[in-house]
Amino acid sequence: MLHRHIGKDLVAFCEGELKGELANRIEEHLLVCRRCRKEYEQVLRGVFLAKHLSRPAGSTLSWSEVERAIADGHDRAGHGVFDSTRRASFSWLGLKVFAVACLTLVLIGSFLYRFGRHRSVNLDPYLSRVETGHPGESILAASPGFHAADEQAALRAAGVERVAAQPPLAGYSLVQQYVLRVDSEEAVQLGYGNGSEFFSVFVAPREVPFSFGKREIEPVELNGIQCSEVSCPRTSTVLFSAKRFHCVLVTRSKDKEALAAILRYFLSAHEAWRPS
Amino acid sequence: MRQGEKWKNVRPISVQSDTESRVKALVPSATVEKCRVGDRDAFHALFEAYRERVYGIAWYFVSDENAAKDVTQEVFLKLLMHLKEFRADSSFDTWLYRLVVNCCMDEHRRRRRIVPLWMDPRTHPVEHGQALESSYGRKEIAAAVRAAVRKLKPKFRIPVVLRYVEELSYQEIAAALGCSEGTIASRLNRAHRALTRKLGHLVGSNAPGRRSCDPGV
Numbered sequence: 001m002l003h004r005h006i007g008k009d010l011v012a013f014c015e016g017e018l019k020g021e022l023a024n025r026i027e028e029h030l031l032v033c034r035r036c037r038k039e040y041e042q043v044l045r046g047v048f049l050a051k052h053l054s055r056p057a058g059s060t061l062s063w064s065e066v067e068r069a070i071a072d073g074h075d076r077a078g079h080g081v082f083d084s085t086r087r088a089s090f091s092w093l094g095l096k097v098f099a100v101a102c103l104t105l106v107l108i109g110s111f112l113y114r115f116g117r118h119r120s121v122n123l124d125p126y127l128s129r130v131e132t133g134h135p136g137e138s139i140l141a142a143s144p145g146f147h148a149a150d151e152q153a154a155l156r157a158a159g160v161e162r163v164a165a166q167p168p169l170a171g172y173s174l175v176q177q178y179v180l181r182v183d184s185e186e187a188v189q190l191g192y193g194n195g196s197e198f199f200s201v202f203v204a205p206r207e208v209p210f211s212f213g214k215r216e217i218e219p220v221e222l223n224g225i226q227c228s229e230v231s232c233p234r235t236s237t238v239l240f241s242a243k244r245f246h247c248v249l250v251t252r253s254k255d256k257e258a259l260a261a262i263l264r265y266f267l268s269a270h271e272a273w274r275p276s
Numbered sequence: 277m278r279q280g281e282k283w284k285n286v287r288p289i290s291v292q293s294d295t296e297s298r299v300k301a302l303v304p305s306a307t308v309e310k311c312r313v314g315d316r317d318a319f320h321a322l323f324e325a326y327r328e329r330v331y332g333i334a335w336y337f338v339s340d341e342n343a344a345k346d347v348t349q350e351v352f353l354k355l356l357m358h359l360k361e362f363r364a365d366s367s368f369d370t371w372l373y374r375l376v377v378n379c380c381m382d383e384h385r386r387r388r389r390i391v392p393l394w395m396d397p398r399t400h401p402v403e404h405g406q407a408l409e410s411s412y413g414r415k416e417i418a419a420a421v422r423a424a425v426r427k428l429k430p431k432f433r434i435p436v437v438l439r440y441v442e443e444l445s446y447q448e449i450a451a452a453l454g455c456s457e458g459t460i461a462s463r464l465n466r467a468h469r470a471l472t473r474k475l476g477h478l479v480g481s482n483a484p485g486r487r488s489c490d491p492g493v
Contacts, residue, residue: 008461011468012446039469045479046468052418053425053440055332061345063320066352218427 006036010043121145121180121187121204123248124213131234135252139198140191146178149188154179158188158203159245159273160266167192168201168265169258182208199251201266210239210248223260225267238263242270308368312359323352329442330376336426336437337380338387351379373444373452377434384430417478424474432467435460 006029012018013026030037126143133141142148154177155161167173169192176191187204204210216231217239227240230248238249240263247266249259303325310318327348334347355375362371425436438444438452446457453460472479 007465008458011461011464014468039465042469042472042476043465045472045476046470048479049417049421049471049475050425050436050440050468052414052421053436054418055328055441056335056341056344061327061331061348063323066323066349069349069353070356 006030006033007039010036010040011047014040014044014047119182119207120209120211121182121202122211122213123202123250124211124215127212127215127230127232127235127237127250130250130252131232136193136198139200139250139252140176140193142176142178143180143189143200143202146180146187146189149177149179151177154188154190157186158190158201160190160203160269162272163265163269166265168262169194172197172199197251197253199249199253199262201262202248202250203245203266204247205244206241206246210246212237222263223256225260225263227263240267242267243273245270245273303368305368308359308362311356312362319356322355326372327352330372332441333373333376333437334380334383336422336433336441337384337430343383343387347379347383350383351376354379367451370448370451373438373442373448374454377453380434381430417475420475420478421471424471427474428467428470432463432470435463436467436471439464 006026009018009022009026013023018026030040121143123143129141130138132138149157151174152161155164155174157179164174171194172192173194174190175193175198176189178189178191180187180189182204185205185208187202187208189200189202191200192198202210212230217228218231220227220229220238222238225240227238230237230239232250234252236249236251236254236259238259240247240249245266247270249262251259251262253259303322307318307321311322330351331344331348334351335341335344338344338347355372358375362368425433428436434453435449438449439446444452446460449460450457
């Protein structure tokens, strides 16, 4: 029996819904296939967990609220929502408004494209590479668009030159530094390592946003520090900010203490930062 | 586009076959017919019959009760607008589920963000080796599971909610989402494994329902 086939049947098997020959075949296969057995254990626990789900406490939506919403629809359309004989009507004014709105959107879009296309730092390609590549090489390699830069200039642009004598974590040292010019601002990528573990911190002024493609971003609390976690299966990618800067930490480590220490390093440096 | 992909763009359309659904309708088909011709009282009855069900699904897609209420209201308004597209020879419940899923997906795309931070079990240490459920209690596990389900991707969240909250069969879920039962099974499989990855530590090694298929090696 193909592993894939068993995978699809596992949920029904775990719920006791498979009978007869198919159930027997799956049982026999699970006796000899370690991979499927492991998957079976996972699904079984998942089924057990899912059975704790229930419908939430009753909706507070009342019929009168729905009636009001329907009535609002009546006023806007000019005829009853319950009017089954309503006919479509055509409005020249509506067409003109629509045309003006489209033209305005096109003009705004053109303006934003012309002046805004370099304004964000897109880290999605970098994160994709980090997820699949060698930890050290991919984390320390420059994100697309970034170029090698002078160490002091990079630290100054990152707002950490006053604390640069100490690394964010004991035993680590600054291995690479890169800069990306974004209009009149600079985004910086600082790469740290201790020979076996590596992390990069991206720093940019608040006016230069980071973008992460379609990855989800969720607020989290890391040892008391309010930040956001970017959805990356194999890395810890944390977005945080203080005063003029915001930063993105990227590492394969899941050590919360270490992550929090790195965040505190940059946050305290930025809290104390003054323009030179 | 493969049939399994269609669910992303599912819109309220008449269900083609009535063999895929055995969901018992909460209202007689006559009530649905009356709604189609504009009977307000019939629509009220429909609303009262399905309100909790719709709200229950919406609740798993949004971050709070007020938002779930808004989505519920939107579902019923859309139901009213599109009811004429429903063919009475198919299951109204399946058609309604499809409408609810579409509205939830639209709302999810609009929001695409904050899920309440869920309790990190690692901050609540439990004695090593103990069956964790007895320490946590069913209520705490349920809260953790709800939060974890809300963090699942929509395409995995929907089958879990329809299966374990609405208690639909694979057939009914497939009909509501416009995809095959195999696709549903596959998504449930992945959803369960995702839940286990996040919350497996809440389950003792002797989860109920375990069948004795250990090789004894």
